[in-house]
Amino acid sequence: MAGIHPSALIDPKAELDSSVAVGPYAVIGPHVKIGAGTTVGPHVVIDGHTTIGRDNQFFQFSSIGAAPQDKKYAGEPTRLEIGDRNTIREFCTFNIGTAQDAGVTRIGSDNWIMAYVHIAHDCQLGDQIILANNATLAGHVQLDDWVFLGGFTTIHQFCHIGAHAMTAFTAAVSQDVPPFVTAAGNRAAPVGINAEGLKRRGFSSTQIAAIRRAYKLLYKSGLSLEEAKSALEKEQASAVESSAHIGLLRSFLDGATRGIIR
Structure with a gap:
């Protein structure tokens, strides 16, 4: 694998396509599978039972597939699944699922995920989603296709954000946001539809x-x-x-x- 930097630590049991590129000091655990064309940047850690599709790009210092921040988690072999053509910027944290839910955190395809985004255990994300810097998803959150979350948006656990919905900068969402609706404020309230989107x-x-x-x-x-x-x-x-x-x-x-x- 010519694209693997010699300082990267890759467990022999990990399954990486021959076209995967891995940067300096990245760490990849034994239960990780990565598809063709994906790039793993410097210092990225990918662990857990994590499956990653094709042509994703992970920028430096992200933590992918770590144990959930849930006191009930007892080491069960829960999973993280990531689709194709996602861009994951610096310092993102994506956790595996828990046995109390479906046991899997899922992220679809063609998503644009900016720096410092946190996706907690058991979240379910669709396709074509944009998460601006520091957007934070608590556990069990569902985002449908084409959702846009503004910077520093926080989503309470178990909330559902409908397709084409949008949140403004610093929105604090504690209830479901219907499709097409724009939400703003703390607590988030409807302020119109996402007409521009x-x-x-x-x-x-x-x-x-x-x-x-x-x-x-x-x-x-x-x-x-x-x-x-x-x-x-x-x-x-x-x-x-x-x-x-x-x-x-x-x-x-x-x-x-x-x-x-x-």
């Missing part, structure tokens, strides 16, 4: 207008949550081009376990 992803003006109407039904109409759900059902039936998007919002509301930000 939707435009960048190719949503039409008609679709964005329908999502904005749905947001107003949920947050600006004075309706109770159950009344808003009924109104959204009618809106979905009439908004043909955005039916799937409103359906996504309705499904999220039905499954919210911590209550939504209001």
Whole structure:
């Protein structure tokens, strides 16, 4: 493996594709599997039962696959799974799962994860997510596709952040954030929809207008949550081009376990 620096410490049992590059003083444990084209920067530590896909880039000083920060953890062989084409910047910490949950922390593909991000045990992340510097996820947090978390955002354990949602700088999130919604403040409250993000992803003006109407039904109409759900059902039936998007919002509301930000 020509891309392995001689100072790197790689356990003989680790499974690395021949195209993997490993920088100086990196440490890779015995239960680690790394796919083709992935680059591991200087001083990165990858441990635990960790599986990493193709073409990821780990910048220096990250800790990947360490034991969870959970007093109940007793050394069970829980896992961390990372997909393809993720960028992980400096000083990130990703922990393996716990036996009290699914036993695995999952990070999807094509995510952009900036410096000092912490992803705790049993978190489930989708694809195309951006986590700005110092975003912190407590245990059991779920982030759906295309979520954007602003710098220093903190997410309480067991919270669910819906697809295309966004948080502002320093948001403190203690309840679920529905799809398309922008949250800000401590405690985080809804401040509109992520319209700019939707435009960048190719949503039409008609679709964005329908999502904005749905947001107003949920947050600006004075309706109770159950009344808003009924109104959204009618809106979905009439908004043909955005039916799937409103359906996504309705499904999220039905499954919210911590209550939504209001």
